[in-house]
Amino acid sequence: MAEVPLHGGDPSVLRRLNLAATLRGLRGGGEPTVTELAGQVGLSRPTTEGVLVELVGRGLAEEVAPDAGRRLGRPARRYRFRAEAGYALGMEIDARRVLLLLADLDGRVVGVHRADLEVDCPARERLTAVRAAVATCLAEADVSRSRLWAVAAGTPGVIDPSGRVAFCTVVPDWDGVHLARELGRSFPCPVLVENDANLAAVAERWRGAAQGVDDLVYILAGLHTGTGTVIGGRLHRGRWGAAGEVGVIPGLGLRDTTEELAGEPQPGVAERMAEKVLVAAQAGDPAARARVERLAARMAVGVAAMVLAIDPETVVVGGALTLAGDLLVTELRRHVQPFCLSPTRIEASTLGDESVGLGAVRLALDRIDDVLFRIEGPG
């Protein structure tokens, strides 16, 4: 005697409910028969067949060719999710390079492309170089632009909710660039823009060092050091997209981290010097180790501020300063933990230099899923 109406009894809502449930069932993997799928989703066989016709028509499902080696009799038809129906493009744009990751609807990466960028080039040239890199990436993967369903980009700085770079000290001439609109011109699909450390946090939870962790802080140790936060399994952007920017406070040790390690103020040179210091320290050089330890002690205040503000389960440390080995992470662990009141774990990123790009892929896929699994109508 249900008197509480289910979605007002709107038949189009019920159709979408059934569609979404069936799609979810198919995406779970395997190649189910109609009967298996109907049982799994909890719909009748005729309803499931109707939904499958619609999904096949939309290119999201297809009948699997019957296995040639099977015994006599007509085999039951089997279906699979067509992950190649559409693609998500994730990108990281920073001062020195663009990284592009192209993934199918299951998040399988089918194309990777890296291109160097001029640190000091104007925003317009940077955008031109990004567009050229996108064209190359798509051509290499043999995926046409029209098959992109969503694009997301991560970049340093505060990104406002409209996708504009509201504040950026790391990339020259980047302040005020409406990146979502600029990139949007090149694509026939939604384009999202997000702070790079935020995306790295999302990626570490998806496929990195914080899988299954709902509350985490990511430390992106680079030229400056940025942070990203996931709370309750969701990216915490903050009211104006500026959450995690504790690095702007001078005393917290997160500004000019690369220069500090390199003992060299020129950005381009500092990065090469910093890498040398890290490699030498990793190899046991006492002077280099002392430098890394000094940097970790300095950064510990800012990292501890984030840990104490958020009280996450896990901190993941990644970024350019961790690519030469785990030493910075080990030292941070030693210097941060004395400040902390909780047994927060501090882990090294396991995604190399792809954290930001992978997070962008995840963000784009989430956007696609929002549409695929939308139950309410467009209104």
Added chain:
Amino acid sequence: MAEVPLHGGDPSVLRRLNLAATLRGLRGGGEPTVTELAGQVGLSRPTTEGVLVELVGRGLAEEVAPDAGRRLGRPARRYRFRAEAGYALGMEIDARRVLLLLADLDGRVVGVHRADLEVDCPARERLTAVRAAVATCLAEADVSRSRLWAVAAGTPGVIDPSGRVAFCTVVPDWDGVHLARELGRSFPCPVLVENDANLAAVAERWRGAAQGVDDLVYILAGLHTGTGTVIGGRLHRGRWGAAGEVGVIPGLGLRDTTEELAGEPQPGVAERMAEKVLVAAQAGDPAARARVERLAARMAVGVAAMVLAIDPETVVVGGALTLAGDLLVTELRRHVQPFCLSPTRIEASTLGDESVGLGAVRLALDRIDDVLFRIEGPG
């Protein structure tokens, strides 16, 4: 043709759905007739009548006496929510006092009681004094202990998820006290314990300076300065209940804030001195103003760290150091905003010394509502 089952068709779930919906309708206020209530909730008249019988039986609703001045004919029966069916007790326990707020199920405060506590007394004596204060408060309000449906207490320090004081520097002998269990012995209902600044944040959103604000940070400026955070409308406790404890980092200016203002290290004396400084500064005394300004500049780093970590819409500043006037808040505004990347507002608390106690009332009421409006069964 809904094939997606609604709660598995469990009739007890449907009954609870109807009960919760009707209760919500009644709590909206007014004294609706059965027909009005049925229309508002979307149930049939007979179902609504059945639910009302159950609510009246449970003491949650009652028929309102018909208006004597009405015209002839039998008037339609009207019903109201019985907010006096149960009570929530909220308390603040700190080093120097206990504040008790007793509220009915609508959150109307029907009893307030304050008692001084000895700063240096052992935990056991503190608990005894709290119990005596509770007895007095209930007697004054003429509410028997058996009518309490939930109790919540706010206290300084890190409170672990079980309600134990895991870390506390402000209240002597308080570290390690299992406050939820100790208080639980005195009450026949659930007892919740939470960090004091966390509860103040909840209260400011409920009835204070941050109504309608989903993302806020509360700064409790007292002996030390604690912070509480609400994100997306929900209290953010952190993984181990330690969120917001940036004050433990020495350089952030949130430790020993009262002593710093007083220029006097003895806690009992420092509070009286600090109040004198604040009153003098408010009256325009230049030396006192300089002290307040110096404190604000020092605290600004810690407050900015919270603002930059969380990026809230609003910061509310309350606690003992704000009770003598808005000067500290004004000075904080001036010193914090240069650090910030977002137009976060900084507001003075409007709840006086009752923020923590009111937040405790809200927490207890939320617990009561969880039970009243529970739709799933106890399993």
